[in-house]
Amino acid sequence: MSSEANVRSNKYTLSDREFSFICKLVYGSTGIVLGERKREMVYRRLMRRTRELGLDSFSDYCTLLKNDEASELPNFTNAITTNLTSFFRESHHFDYLRDVMLPEMLKQQRRESDGRRLRIWSSACSTGEEPYSAAITLLEAMGPEISSWDVRILATDLDSNVVATGSAGIYKQDRIKDLEPSMKREWFHKGSGKNLGFVRVDRRLSNLITFKTLNLLHDWPIHGPFDVIFCRNVMIYFDKETQYKLILRYFDLLRPGGVLFIGHSESMPKEIRQFEFLGKTIFRRPE
Numbered sequence: 001m002s003s004e005a006n007v008r009s010n011k012y013t014l015s016d017r018e019f020s021f022i023c024k025l026v027y028g029s030t031g032i033v034l035g036e037r038k039r040e041m042v043y044r045r046l047m048r049r050t051r052e053l054g055l056d057s058f059s060d061y062c063t064l065l066k067n068d069e070a071s072e073l074p075n076f077t078n079a080i081t082t083n084l085t086s087f088f089r090e091s092h093h094f095d096y097l098r099d100v101m102l103p104e105m106l107k108q109q110r111r112e113s114d115g116r117r118l119r120i121w122s123s124a125c126s127t128g129e130e131p132y133s134a135a136i137t138l139l140e141a142m143g144p145e146i147s148s149w150d151v152r153i154l155a156t157d158l159d160s161n162v163v164a165t166g167s168a169g170i171y172k173q174d175r176i177k178d179l180e181p182s183m184k185r186e187w188f189h190k191g192s193g194k195n196l197g198f199v200r201v202d203r204r205l206s207n208l209i210t211f212k213t214l215n216l217l218h219d220w221p222i223h224g225p226f227d228v229i230f231c232r233n234v235m236i237y238f239d240k241e242t243q244y245k246l247i248l249r250y251f252d253l254l255r256p257g258g259v260l261f262i263g264h265s266e267s268m269p270k271e272i273r274q275f276e277f278l279g280k281t282i283f284r285r286p287e
């Protein structure tokens, strides 16, 4: 029985032909592979968008995409992406940064007077918790010494809505509920009045970060080299070939000794032998 036979009671039905058109468009524009298991999710997310536009059916929405792809595509991809994230998610990466990488860099730079440059790229940053966690880690680990360094964090994502959220740096208070009280006090400001229930990140954090929309499948107008690249919980949505190409592109942008962090359910393609594996989803470009 085709899944189309799962006819819904309301007027929004997603036919096999429409679903297949959507899957191809998503794959071509984002690299995200959608299978039958994602059908329900696609249905829910695009139904919202179809209604927002005042359209009567998925068929009308698909026609709109075919006729005016350039203007609807960003909204379409924003609707499809999964943006789950949190502050200090997979915290061992931030521990590694604080306990291993930064002490090494600080020690080395105390011996050499020049080259006090530190670059981090959060390459699928979602709503910004990942780059802000990196910024907190740097500021806490480097202390006042950070002022004599040239530090920048680049935070990019395909989804323009999440990039705007990250750039605004305002979060519901419960997003920081699991952080240490001292960390909350130091880096987040509670809102009042109409902002009650929200926190705003401290300017010392936002001053380090540049947010931009970027599709990992396209050209990267980015100059490395980076000391650290976060590519976490995005490759799982891609096929092997896309993952392979992406990781080699990251390799080229890392400085020798720079590290790549990947997500807990992701792995390094076995054909890629250039990286040194440091354990726990941490990979280093050899010196």
Ligand SMILES: C[S@@+](CC[C@H](N)C(=O)[O-])C[C@H]1O[C@@H](n2cnc3c(N)ncnc32)[C@H](O)[C@@H]1O
Residues within 6 Å of the ligand: 029, 030, 031, 032, 081, 082, 083, 084, 085, 086, 089, 123, 124, 125, 126, 127, 130, 156, 157, 158, 159, 162, 214, 215, 216, 217, 231, 232, 233, 234, 237, 263
């Ligand atoms: C699950 S979130 C991961 C967020 C964060 N890295 C973390 O681990 O908490 C995946 C993010 O990848 C982004 N994404 C998906 N396809 C992308 C692409 N082709 N280029 C850039 N970002 C993409 C989505 O918009 C989404 O915000």
